[in-house]
Amino acid sequence: MKLVYIGVLQNAQTPAVELCAERELSSYSRFTRNSVSEFTTMFSKTVAERTKQGQRQDIQEQDFTFHVYARTQGIAGVIISDNEYPSLAAHQILSKMLDEFLAQHPNAGASRDPVSFPALKTYITSYQDPHQVDSIMKIQKELDETKIVLHKTIESVLERGEKIDDLVSKSEGLSAQSKMFYTSAKKQNSCWANDREATLTVLTAGPAECDGGSLRSNRRDLACTKSLKRRY
Template sequence: MKITALLVLKSPGDSSASGGEQQQAVVLANASDVSHFGYFQRAAAREFILFVARTVALRTPAGSRQNVLEEYQKTFGESWRTTKTDVTQPWQYLDDALTKYQDPAEADKLLKIQRDLDETKIILHKTIDSVLARGERLDSLVEKSSDLSISSQMFYKQAKKTNSCCTIL
């Protein structure tokens, strides 16, 4: 799944709403990549992203995104507290995060581990298949060999029967 946008919004507190009207969340920073949308759909996609971001910001409890708040304050200071309108300051932290998390395996450590396990499993299956193929070739070589004595051939066959409990089906 591709990440299309990352936004940082200031959500008005419940007590800051005046009268019966609810205030909107204010955009502080925005990083988006709508290049995978058609040219004529890009503006509508940006509008929809902004609508969803404002809705989520209003419904998210205060203080639940502490890490983003700390990073934003490191870069821009306390100016966000007094902002009343949308500000679209370029923020390299968002651009880097948008690029980094385009690959879901980067964002999710469990997914990365699962992918590594799948690769290891494939390699292991190939190795087992090649070992089994070598075993079949060894059987044919023993049968064809005229240089081996009868006792050596009997020893090989007996060892094969003894080790047959360890074969992978």
């Protein structure tokens, strides 16, 4: 069980803006870490924009789940975890995190600029173990009475006709290198049937365990990713 990303976004307007975020990418190759970071931001914006105020959603994308909670103040919290991380624990974290964030930044819903929230580092570090979430003194009744909408894929929250490929190509937050990596991941793995699987590739590509963590190029990262997919 692991947390990959935790962030706060302003989603009162479109496109959503990442106000602050922390990532745990130590298991990724240094050659792919920047691309993974950019894609976590892009997909967090995507799901935040498609979560209504007051709504909670879990969006599964193969081995990963995007946990989203949108507050009525025009901000949303997003956690990206593996599928083994308990949904209830993730949403407890989101509730506590957003309460604390809004106490410090009550007008963040009107901001389009990054803000400082050092507590995020503690959150992503302390709650890698979901059992630590038991210490959160959040009223359980709120979560019990709130329906968490579950989606099986990111594409299921997109508007009709939208494709992940289109989001990637139009994204201003992705570098040319990240877009090239996404495209290469699809082309070099003929067993992948669609762009959703390339999404997983970006998140799983280049873990440090491959080749002793000494990958030397994106091509070797992709080869390593292919072997990982076979194992999965």
